Amino acid sequence: MAECCQNEKFAELQQVIDQLKDSQGSLMQVMQKAQDIFGYLPIEVQNFIADGMGVPVTEVYGVATFYSQFSLEPKGEHTLSICLGTACYVKGAQAVLDRIKSELGITEGKTTADGRFTLLATRCLGCCGLAPVLTIGEEVYGRVVPDDVPGILAKY
Amino acid sequence: MELIRSHVMVCGGTGCTSSNSLQIIAKMEALLKEKGLDNEVKVVRTGCFGLCAAGPIMIIYPEAAFYSHVQVEDVEEIVNEHLIKGRVVQRLLYKEDHAEAQHVALNEVGFYKKQIRVALRNCGVIDPENINEYIAFDGYQALAKVLTEYTPEDVVDILKRSGLRGRGGAGFPTGLKWDLARKPVADQKYVCCNADEGDPGAFMDRSVLEGDPHAVLEAMAIAGYTIGANQGYIYVRAEYPIAVHRLGVAIRQAKEMGLLGENILGTGFTFNIDLRLGAGAFVCGEETALMTSIEGKRGEPHPRPPFPAVKGLFGKPTLLNNVETYANIPQIINKGPEWFASMGTEKSKGTKVFALGGKITNTGLVEIPMGTTLREIIYDIGGGIPGGKAFKAAQTGGPSGGCIPAANLDTPIDYDNLIAIGSMMGSGGLIVMDEDNCMVDIARFFLDFTVDESCGKCPPCRIGTRRMLEILNRICDGRGREGDIELLETLGENIKKSALCGLGQTAPNPVLSTIHHFRDEYEAHIREKRCPAGVCTKLTKFVINQDVCKKCGLCSRTCPVGAITGDRKAGIPFTIDSAKCIKCGACQEACKFGAISRK
The missing domain is CATH 1.20.1440.230 (NADH-ubiquinone oxidoreductase 51kDa subunit, iron-sulphur binding domain)
Incomplete structure (x- = not known):
């Protein structure tokens, strides 16, 4: 990533910190914004937040590792999330996940070598009527069967 | 004033949005404009209608014609036939599997007949992003009544008489909870709403937030007045982007109208609500963990006592209820506690929303009086189990609950009965499992x-x-x-x-x-090292029944690992080499004669 963009991103994060620093319990909000800006929370960003918010970096790291939505590693171009909620599981989400894993050659939580897909197994997305469900970015695919997987992946 | 002759309600809940309901709305609006009908027909994006299995759903009033599985390509026909010529499009009407006759109107459909909608009353009826529609349906009337006519003690008394119990799972009496939070004297108190709906298979809170966000805001303001708090927080899952968006819109509109913020309705009462987003941690649905998370920390729970009513958020007395609980409260105030207590069983009053999922025909949201039996829910409302399979168990209470077997199908569902049969109400997810589930x-x-x-x-x-x-x-x-x-x-x-x-x-x-x-x-x-349902792959073996097998060889060609061999011409029967078999089940699906089974 180019140096200039990084500087702009840190400047944007600084604005967020200035805005939220004085409101009670705002660390998580700052980190959520930081993840929106950078896409993930590398150690430099965690240090920056810790300095800006006046808390030890251990606290920032502690929060980052507690919640599954914070990522310490960069994500792929597309994030593929397959719902493993009960309704989806009962309707065969595991078989769909197995097929995705074999098609992409990665396990849950990992990113493909070409950086195109990150595969996540998520908690219930609340579209149980469409089970089993997977999402790629904002796009939702419902009633998926394993044989749909190659066709869906080919669109990206 | 323009006269609107028809209202087209299109579901904008998460389920239907995922099946293109937004594109349907866009197409409908464009067509109406093109035909010059845009000032006599109004398209409304509503919250969830509940019958997610049949989505995207569209209801056209005044006929209340109930269209299901609507596709973008169908919109033109609906406009030309229904909205211009006044002829209901028969082929798109919702059809019940077991019923011969088609129903035109929503309230004739079996799925809705037995339901009583209290928490969900506005879902699918109003535009959740327009506060005027909520107000037109008696919205904020309960808040006005409370602020001008009732003391905090009165409100607690009404809730106690209504018999309302917490809808988040444990079923703690709501009136008592409010009383406990009202009593401590403190410089600052908080009202929190638990919208961290983490139980897999439960999505009623999401639907309330998406379909009727103001009901929750109104109830929280009533709670603020009752316990003496002027700040509220809604802790909502980040996985629910539509709900987060609509809550934001609702809070802004309520502030503009003077129904939240300073000096509400000129009574001198001040109450603000802020949103806090979760970040994917199930434990944050637990009340002490939730408050720790609102404080911006790792969402770890801590022992009680002290209870939140004494020492909660930021160390101050805090009242925490779940979304569905709040959604009931404005109507209890408006219609009276006796009305609410007339529904349900002796110890569980009112209605409960269940999210039906799993092996059931009508997946979706239902709201029924407490005391309805599981059999009525699954067979009369849920339409039974697809594919003629046998019912095995229903799971309630998510990861905290248990399974209810067929023997208990006729137990009236309420908090105490569910605990007695080894499960629990939980937030209301109800997952049906059939003979194929292990x-x-x-x-x-x-x-x-x-x-x-x-x-x-x-x-x-x-x-x-x-x-x-x-x-x-x-x-x-x-x-x-x-x-x-x-x-x-x-x-x-x-x-x-x-x-x-x-x-x-x-x-x-x-x-x-x-x-x-x-x-x-x-x-x-x-x-026996055997999985009776044939799910656990290491214990499952696929076999070909030679009496049924026609030796077509399709299974052999389908098998991805070449585990099936045989030759029709040479008279060698087809068999599966279980050492090579990866138990993918492709052969079983491919066989047209049902000759392959799991053992």
Whole structure:
């Protein structure tokens, strides 16, 4: 990533910190914004937040590792999330996940070598009527069967 | 004023949005404009209608014509036929599998007939992003009444008389909870709303927030007045982007109207609400963990007492209720506690929303009076189990609950009865399982969930649930030992007694309840190394029934690993080499004669 963009991103994060620093319990909000800006929370960003918010970096790291939505590693171009909620599981989400894993050659939580897909197994997305469900970015695919997987992946 | 002759309600809930309801709305609006009908026909994006299985759903008033599975391509026909010529498009009307006659109107459909909508009353009826529509349906009337006519003690008394119990799972009496939070004297108090709906398979809170966000805001303001708080927080899952958006819109509109913020309705009462987004941690649905998370910290629970009513958010007295609980409150104030208490059973009053999922025809949201039996829910409302399969169990209460077997289908559902039969109400997810589901595998699924979501603070939950999962894994893999069932029971009982918070204390429930009702399945896995439902792949074997087999060879060509051999011309029967077989089931699906079965 180019140096200039990084500087702009840190400047944007600084604005967020200035805005939220004085409101009670705002660390998580700052980190959520930081993840929106950078896409993930590398150690430099965690240090920056810790300095800006006046808390030890251990606290920032502690929060980052507690919640599954914070990522310490960069994500792929597309994030593929397959719902493993009960309704989806009962309707065969595991078989769909197995097929995705074999098609992409990665396990849950990992990113493909070409950086195109990150595969996540998520908690219930609340579209149980469409089970089993997977999402790629904002796009939702419902009633998926394993044989749909190659066709869906080919669109990206 | 323009006269609107027809209202087209299109579901904008998460389920229907995922099946293109937004594109349907856009197409409909464009067509109406093109034909010059845009000032006589109004398109409304509503909240969830409940029948997610039939989505995207469209209802056209005044006929209340109930269209299901609407596609973007169907919109033109609906406009030309229904809205211009006044002829209902028969082919798109919702059809019930078992009913011969088609129903035109919404309230004739079996799915809705037995329902009474209290918490969901505005879902699918109003535009959730327009506060005027909420107000037109008596919105904020309860808040006005409370602020001008009632003392805080009156409100507590009304709630106590209504018999409302917390809809988040444990069923604590709401009136008592409000009274406990009202009593302490403090410079600052808080009202919180638990919208961290984490139970897999439960999505009623999401639907309320998406379909009727103002009901929650109004109830929270009433709570603020009652306990003496001027700040509220809604802790909502980041996984629910539509709900987050609509809450934001609702809060802004309520502030503009003077229904939130300073000096509400000129009474001098001030109340603000802020949103806090979760970041994917199931334990944050536990009340002490939720408040720790609002404080911006790791969402770890802490022991009670002190209870939140005494020392909660930022160390101040705090009232915390769940979304569905709040959604009931404005109507209890408007219609009176006696009206609410007239529904339900002796100890569980009112209605409860259930999210039907799994192996059931009408997946979706239903709201029924407490005391309805599981049989009515599954067969009369839910339309039964698809594919003519046999009912095996219903799971309620998510990872904290248990399974209800066929023998208990006629138990009236309420808080106490569910606990008596080894499950719990939980937030209201109801997952139906049929003969193809393995109960040991389901228990393992839930435990895998709790192990992953355990925050790690207390050892019974952190270590105990992991040991239980290891035992279940080995049972499913065919390495189960004699005594494993008893070991699971002992471990489970001990974890229930010793874990710190609700997550750990209830984590063993799915295992204990499946052992209780389906011990024979556990025994088959351990003693016979057999999975009766054919789910656990290591215990499953595919065989070809030679009497049925027509020797077409399709299975052999379908098999991805070449495990099936045989030759029709040479008269060699087709057989599966179980050493090569990866148990993918492709052959079974491919066979047109049903000759391949799982053993």
